[in-house]
Amino acid sequence: MTELEYCVLGIVWEGGPLTAYEVAKPFAESPSSYWSGSAGAIYPLVRRLEEKGFLRGKSAQWNSRRKRVLTITEQGLAALREWLAPPFPPSAGAASFDPIRTRVVFINALPAKARARFFDDAERVVREQLTGLEELYAAQRETGTMALDALSTLGGMHELRARLAWLSEVRRELSS
Amino acid sequence: MTELEYCVLGIVWEGGPLTAYEVAKPFAESPSSYWSGSAGAIYPLVRRLEEKGFLRGKSAQWNSRRKRVLTITEQGLAALREWLAPPFPPSAGAASFDPIRTRVVFINALPAKARARFFDDAERVVREQLTGLEELYAAQRETGTMALDALSTLGGMHELRARLAWLSEVRRELSS
DNA sequence: CCGCTCATGTAACTGGTTACATGATTTA
């Protein structure tokens, strides 16, 4: 079971009954490039989860339009809970993949001029993403009580602010 | 071209000539679960890079032991530089995938008791990884001048500290 | 002589990607 599969379980648990199309939407709209929400990922995936007995699909009609709505089963909820519940595997706490961090290791392969622009541009792209998350966070908070997806967005903001702090530290260290 | 392919280019640029085995080692030893460094990934990959003309392989002998050492070509270096140089794609600045952040969204699917343990355990795994990175950082700094891989490790430390701060903020928010 | 590291690979599999294909309904 992949993270995507568990997330689908979670989405259906929270908002079901849903069509596969509706399940895919939040992934497609997510600001994280980790999630794509493409049809080619979702449709085979829900079939897999149905075969495992974690989701139940029901054909529904709505204005002569074919539709198949998904519900989570008892087994599906149990699997979701097992995924969510501690203890977490050590890898769950590991630092994640950051393309900028990865590039820094090889920065000496760049000529000096490009090396200077590297950090300006890195800060630029991180700041842009951070602004996006801040707007999303504001929108998510608007609905009143602190929603869990707002808290998740806040996590991304924390990460990006830490990345900015690190970037300026690196810049300082390398210029000395 | 994947991130892994560019990284291999970078490693050969930095330390070449190297065998594929030696190229794989730093990935296998990396504390990040993103990199595996398995043979099944590396050997087909270096063949691909050779076919593209980015790496050159040369058979070498050492005590009647077969060995194939890799060097980066001019084209390979150009490709590496293009990957390293700004402008970065917007996705390079995006918040990365954090399994704990992902789980938080669905935390209400857990019964109250497990919900409390969730944060204790999340903190635990993050702290453990952070300790690991701190030790690695100390070892990397030992060699004298601030090496780039130490700075990269520092980036991971920043990320994990931000995650801890976020976790306690979430805990506070949810208990109120 | 046993087990570890060095060293090179292959084979089957899998989860996801991109791109394509279809068609109804809604909205500007």
Added chain:
DNA sequence: TAAATCATGTAACCAGTTACATGAGCGG
């Protein structure tokens, strides 16, 4: 009426995974 959205899927492809297979050299 044209474009966007809802809705469902398939097909080819691909990078990486796990597991297997082989064998030389070295340290205890």
